[in-house]
Structures are given as structure tokens and as C-alpha cells.
Amino acid sequence: IKRLDIEKCKIQKIQGTVIMIDGDIYGSSEKSIKESLLWKLDKKNTTKISLPENVNFKFVYDKFIDHVNYCVFSNPVVYNEYLIHNKISSKKKNEEKHLYLGNTKYDIICKLDYIYSKYDLSNESKYCLILLPKAGYMTKKDMKSLLKIYDYIHEMNMKIVVKNRPKNEQINDKNCVDKKNFIKYEPLLKGDHYICSEIYPNESLELMSISELCIITSSSANEECLYAGIPCIDLEVDLRPQERN
Secondary structure: OOOOHHHHHHHOOOOEEEEEEOEEEEEEEEOHHHHOOOHHOOOOOOEEEEEEOHHHHHHHHHHHHHHOOEEEOHHEEEEEEEHOOOOOOOOHHHHHHHOOOOOOOHHOOOOOOHHHHHHOOOOOOOOOEEEEOOOOOOOOHHHHHHHHHHHHHHHHHOEEEEEEOOOOOOOOOOOEOOOOEEOOOOOOHOOOEEOOEEEEOOHHHHHHHOOEEEEEEEOHHHHHHHHHHOOOEOOOOOOOOOOOO
């Protein structure tokens, strides 16, 4: 729903069921929760359901939970971890709003032959999947260190599959610092196979199913590695003060 449409509907008083992400109708983040159109809904005549964006709910849960009817989690463990990380000794009164419905991204069936073909990979090679962090989280030194890791992976006779997301800075073959001195990715970070997309079914899970190892950086994808049953190395690049996953 476009924000302008919601603003127009405010006069008409929206009624019915409204689904949002972490208490925010047009994009979840710790900073934008104050601007969420949640606060503009007709409280009495709307049923508000909040879906989670991985574990990002932990930044804003306490700000929206009193104002929604239901909050979806994949399982109780996720919420209990939230309690532990925030040093909350007892469960809050709002737990009756929780719906533990699993996570549909794990419903996919990974057929190996199809995945090799889809990503133009050879079933005779061994692969290490690297989920690239945002360029803004990395320094030039971080990038050089990661490229050194690439060397080690190649010495282990493994091919490097790099997974990026369209919303991140893209890797190109130009300089790694732009005119405004913002850090850009080193071109060599593309690895042996570079994949940049974000579509269903979950591509990280597909690639994990044919990989021997996954390297992540401050990501909730460690849960996906656990599901895929492969070793995971988590390199800390996001240095914001927060509990790790």
C-alpha cells in the first residue's frame, strides 16, 4: 500500500485486516518505526498482524507490540532468545498475541540437478557460498582480508559462489571508491560465480544445498546454514552494539 493511499484512507477510517512487517506498514527499521502508518489506522476497526523480517523485530518489538493484535514468529525459541538478549526475566503480558507459524521459506524442496543447472554450476566441483555484506559495513582492510580468505578457499580446491542482494551496493569493474569517497566493493569479490538477485524460492537455501561451507557476515543466515546442515563461519563486520545471533 502506498503511503499516499493510506493518508487518503485515513479520512475514511480503514477497516479490516492490515498486515505489516515488524509493526511498520511501509518498511521496517528502528528509525522509521516512529513514522509507521500503524499509528494512523483506526484502532477499533482494524485487525493488525505483524510479520517478522528475520530477527530484526528485536529492535522495535517493544515499540509496536502493544498496538497490534497478533505478532507472528517462526517458533517460541526466537522469542525466548529475545527475552534473554534483552535480559527480561519473565514473559511479557503480550505473549498471548504471538502466533508460532513456522517459516515458509523452509518449505522448498532443493533438487540438486535443477540447482546445478539453474546457476550454471558443475556437480563435479566443491563450493563455498559467501553471503556478501553491505559495502558500507566494510573497510578496504576488511575487503582485502576477505580476498585473502578467497585464496585459502581456492587452496582447499573449492570454488567460490558469491551471493549478493539487489538492494546492496553492486560489484563492478571500476574503482572501489566513488567520487564522494564512499566505499565500494573490490571487483575481485565476485569470486568464481557471482549471483545477485532476491527471488522465491530462497536462493541462499538452494545454493547451500550444493555447498560444503558457507561464510556469512553478521547475518541471520546462520539459521539457514543450520537447516541446510553445512558448516558456517560468521565474520563480524557489523560493529553496532548488539547481541550476536
